[in-house]
Amino acid sequence: PGLDDLRKAVGRLLKRSGPYEAIVKEYIRDIQRALISADVNVRLVFDLTKRIRERALREQPPPGVSRREWLVKVTYDELVKLFGGDDEPEVKPPYTPYVIMMVGVQGSGKTTTVGKLAKFYRSMGYKVGVVAADTYRPGAYEQLRQLADRVGAMFYGEPDSKDPVSIARRGVEELKKRGADIIIVDTAGRHGYGEEEALLKEMQDIAAAVKPDEVMLVIDAAMGQKSYDLAKRFHEATPIGSIVVTKMDGTAKGGGALSAVAATGARIKFIGTGEDVDEFEVFRPRRFVARLLGMGDLESLLERIERLQGVEEFEKTVAEMVAGKITFRVLYRQLEQMRKLGPFRKVLQMIPGFSTMLDSFDEAAKVSEEKMRKWMSIMNSMTYDELDNPELLEQRSRVKRIAIGAGVEVSDVRELYNYYKTVKRMMRQLRKRKDILERFAKMGRL
Ligand code: GDP
Secondary structure (H helix, E strand, C coil), X not given: CCCHHHHHHHHHHHHCCCCHHHHHHHHHHHHHHHHHHCCCCHHHHHHHHHHHHHHHHHCCCCCCCCHXXXXXXXXXXXXXXXXXXXXXXXXXXXXXXXXXXXXXXXXXXXXXXXXXXXXXXXXXXXXXXXXXXXXXXXCHHHHHHHHHHHHCCEEECCCCCCCHHHHHHHHHHHHHHCCCCEEEEEECCCCCCCCHHHHHHHHHHHHHHHCCCEEEEEEECCCCCHHHHHHHHHHHHCCCCEEEEECCCCCCCCHHHHHHHHHHCCEEEEEECCCCCCCEEECCHHHHHHHHHCHHHHHHHHHHHHHHHHHHHHHHHHHHHHHCCCCHHHHHHHHHHHHHHCCHHHHHHHCCCCHHHHHXXXXXHCCCHHHHHHHHHHHHCCCHHHHHXXXXXXXXXXXXXXXXXXXXXXXXXXXXXXXXXHHHHHHHHHHCCHHHHHHHHHCCCC
């Protein structure tokens, strides 16, 4: 059970048959079960699956993609969004010296993570210093001192002091003086049972003393349902800026981490995947979710969907050109789409009816990426009038002015103009093709 079940839910979905609504219903139930057994906060699960269900029932997949495949894509999108979106987290500090304060309960892997983080930033070329401000756990001082030594970080600690706030303050000051770019403060994770209030108060006091640039919450992937409340309470004490999820190697649960994200609004920056200092990675939402949903197949599905969406856009543009006037504006859009789609020949082969015309399209199909870029920059040098009325380029003075503006040869501008005339000719041919006109009409594009 756990997040692994998401993969099974997707597998089952793709095999199912029957009315779409029923399939969606069963699938949604499967995902809910998987997420809840993975310890994801229940409200979060319902919010997520509600969005998936709504999109699944409302959206039309691009032609060539089944509705069930689209459902998988929607699930992927929504999960990625939940985990922080398309981009990778920014791990480079925006300025130096930069103070990171670690918080989390004992045993979550906080001290280990301080070592991993120190090593990570060392390898990026930063001077790193660490401060041992956990005065409760026996051995924490020595553990961190040795870790710092191993990864080549400066170290500050006061083995005999019981005052974490002063240690933290003095440590940050001292390490700044010694030229550290990044200073990581390790803190306690426990005050003894039932003393959470005291722990949170201590975090507040340390934060007030060192004014961290970022508070990083360390959370054990296997922590489960408690993660949500815990993260929330830490967040209320010291606003959490980022999250590290540890022990990703040991559990299929990991849903607690997602709940922590939801409770704090912070994003996961790193994950720990083992006990060694090297077992540590920047968290990549897309890759993570792809893995959750069952890799290989999914990746090729996503690629196919993206390509088909591109083809759909392209067809829209062609339909527009068939129906109306061809301007440089439309050509610009067409070139943009072509660049995304890759080899034009292949694209045309994917559109029924078009493949038979490949020969007459050949000239246009061979336009290189480099040329497309050049032409786009030429069009950027045109006036609105010229963009709307390509025939104005019959005037030599205009061609010359545009060439100078774009920093290209006059022959380049002429070439683009000839391309325009070719496309115009192609569209005239297309207008005579009943099958293609019907196809566009059926798609509601004409
Ligand atoms: P702290 O009390 O939060 O400072 O926790 P520690 O850093 O001492 O770690 C507690 C235990 O978890 C140690 O045995 C670590 O080796 C282990 N640990 C930390 N991070 C990871 C991880 O990413 N994967 C695994 N498998 N173990 C980890």
